[in-house]
């Protein structure tokens with residue numbers, strides 16, 4: 049067979065992403081550049097090493113032009129970020145440093161506390177003092193706060209939960225809390241994110257939910273005053289772990305439904321929109337009750353008539369008996385978080401594609417928590433090829449990696465060999481399948497398209 053014919057035949061077997069975007073002339077030029085830097089970045093890895101931006105401490109493994117491309121890329125929305133963890137670690141440390149304590153001997157070595165902690169051990173000292181006295185450097189401190197490979201002993205989830213409890217007390221001080229939110233939202237806008245849909249951990253208390261959500265809203269308004277094309281929405285969450293009762297989770301979600309009726313996005317008084325847009329259940333799935341235990345409530349008229357959609361975590365598990373991706377489909381979840389094991393249900397994959405149920409894919413989180421140890425074989429690429437919309441999200445970015453979302457895009461582009469058309473489609477999906485109203489989606493899509501065109505022009509100028 050002649051060479052060209054053979055190549056054409058071969059290419060016909062290579063799967064593409066059906067919703068990949070068509071590129072204009074300028075974008076085609078940028079795509080060629082992207083291809084070149086992807087190849088260069090690819091060569092920085094030994095073929096058998098786990099792949100992606102895993103060892104972010106080792107700058108030699110990170111391609112400077114590709115990381116710059118990922119930082120500046122207009123990403124659309126981060127549709128799955130828990131509480132305030134979209135803030136990068138360096139900014140977080142900057143804010144908390146005066147209030148954070150650490151144990152440097154005994155069995156609690158390396159454990160973080162806040163000055164407000166009820167469990168503060170006697171040997172804990174202020175982090176600022178420990179830094180001054182040279183117990184560790186700022187770099188080493190940041191290493192302690194990101195989940196890493198050498199913490200397998202008690203499980204990655206235990207480590208994540210410890211980090212959440214170590215930092216949880218900061219929220220007892222409303223001014224620190226607001227500052228963390230504000231810096232988190234600012235960093236999102238600076239790296240090309242126009243919308244953050246936050247999984248907001250609720251409690252069984254309307255007043256506390258109200259205070260927290262108003263604080264988040266105030267921090268969001270501060271960024272929107274500077275950047276009118278920035279939006280924040282909340283998805284209220286309750287716990288489903290084996291230690292929490294089903295009644296308690298339902299009561300928390302009921303409280304969120306009540307609070308959603310009176311806390312609105314009133315930034316533009318002529319266009320008052322919903323601020324709380326949905327409901328979800330969180331926690332480590334392998335240590336939680338199955339979603340089906342909540343079916344009565346989640347499928348009730350009370351929830352259906354609440355005006356809030358479901359955005360359920362599901363399929364974040366490698367267990368053979370985990371079928372929560374089926375539950376989420378039956379419950380008509382508008383989008384789903386993770387769906388790592390959806391590949392085990394080929395017929396259901398078709399249904400997800402038919403219904404356009406978008407999947408919030410969190411690469412760095414899936415890697416750090418041990419679900420996918422080599423991102424080249426992450427199933428989300430298969431989901432895209434099957435026509436299921438996906439968008440990249442940060443999950444608990446603060447504890448996963450130094451640059452949430454930037455590193456997620458770097459890994460996806462490199463590990464799945466994405467073209468500029470694939471990336472553009474993924475970013476557009478994040479707005480298209482957001483929880484905004486149609487009117488807001490139109491407005492935000494225009495802002496994003498402008499940012500995208502500016503990005504392409506700026507990248508070409510630097511070539």
Ligand SMILES: [Zn+2]
Nearest residue numbers: 130361385443
């Ligand atoms: Zn999550």
